[in-house]
Structure formats: structure tokens, C-alpha cells
Amino acid sequence: MSDDVLIGAVRSGQRVLAALKKETVVSRRLVLIEALTALAEAGIDLHLDLHLSQALADEDALARERVALALGAVTTAQNVKAAVAALSAALVDRHVGLRRQAARSLGRLAQLKNDAVAGLLKKQAPALENALGERDRLVSVESALALWRITHQADKALPVLLEDLKSLSYEGPN
Helix, strand or coil, X not given: CCHHHHXXXXXXXXXXXHHHHHCCXXXXXXXXXXXXXXXXXXXXXXXXXXXXXXXXXXXXXXXXXXXXXXXXXXXXXXCHHHHHHHHHHHCCCCCHHHHHHHHHHHHHHHCCCCHHHHHHHHCCHHHHHHHXXXXXXXXXXXXXXXXXXHHCCHHHHHHHHHHHXXXXXXXXXX
């Protein structure tokens, strides 16, 4: 691959990331995340995960939510350690939407079936366990799902998921 193509790919990745941080339409965000994933899967060392991890420090809470979602989708990341650490730190952010996306993305990373990633994620199990007690139902449910995908131990995740099912139950007319 020529240097010009590589430079163009890196610039494209940076533009896509910048657009993702600002995009408000869900369908467009998903397209941008797919574009980031495609760039990463092309095998070009874009360090997208590193840029995404750094973008979690953005002042804009909605931009950080979008970035957390992208971190879970960019599955061929070269520096997964930075991504996992950034997502774990985001579990205690003051913005509930970011905490939701961080837990969801950690769960997605657990589905990679990669031993190195699994080892990194297992170290984050205590942070996910703490998030199980969240007041926000979606944060606790996403954390429970991620914890189950990472540890495969039902003792901590299952009670949260069962409680969520109870809250969703519908009792028809008598």
C-alpha cells in the first residue's frame, strides 16, 4: 500500500471520528461507526482505538457516549488495552448515557473470543460488579450482561437481569 493511500486512510479515519462526535441522527452514527470498523478491519494501523480512547475525555457528554459505542464496535483494535481501560473508567462518569454505552461496549468486546482481550476484560470485572448497583436500570442491566459475557458466572449478573425482567412483566386483565 502506498504512503499516499495510507495517509488518506488515516485522514479519513480522523474525519469520520470527528463527524461521529457531532452526529445526532442515530442512523448516521451507525454508518459512521461502521466506517470506523471497516477502516480498522482493513488492517491499516490507524490507531483508531487510541484516538477513540482519548476522545472519551471530550467535554461533550453526548460525544463521549458516541465514542464509547464506537469503541465496542471497532473490534480489530491494535491497542485494546487503552480502549478497555477508557471504557472501564467511563463506568463511573457522571453522565448516565456514557456509563450505559461503556458497559454495552465492554460486553461487545467480550464477544470477540480473543484470549488477550478476555484477560483484559476479566480485570475489569470489579468495575462492572460495582455498576450492578446503579440506580439507572439500563446501566445495571448492560453491566450485568457484560459481566456475564466476561466471567460466565451467574451469581452476580443473574439477580440484576431477573429483577429487570420482573419490572418489564405485564399482567393482563383478570
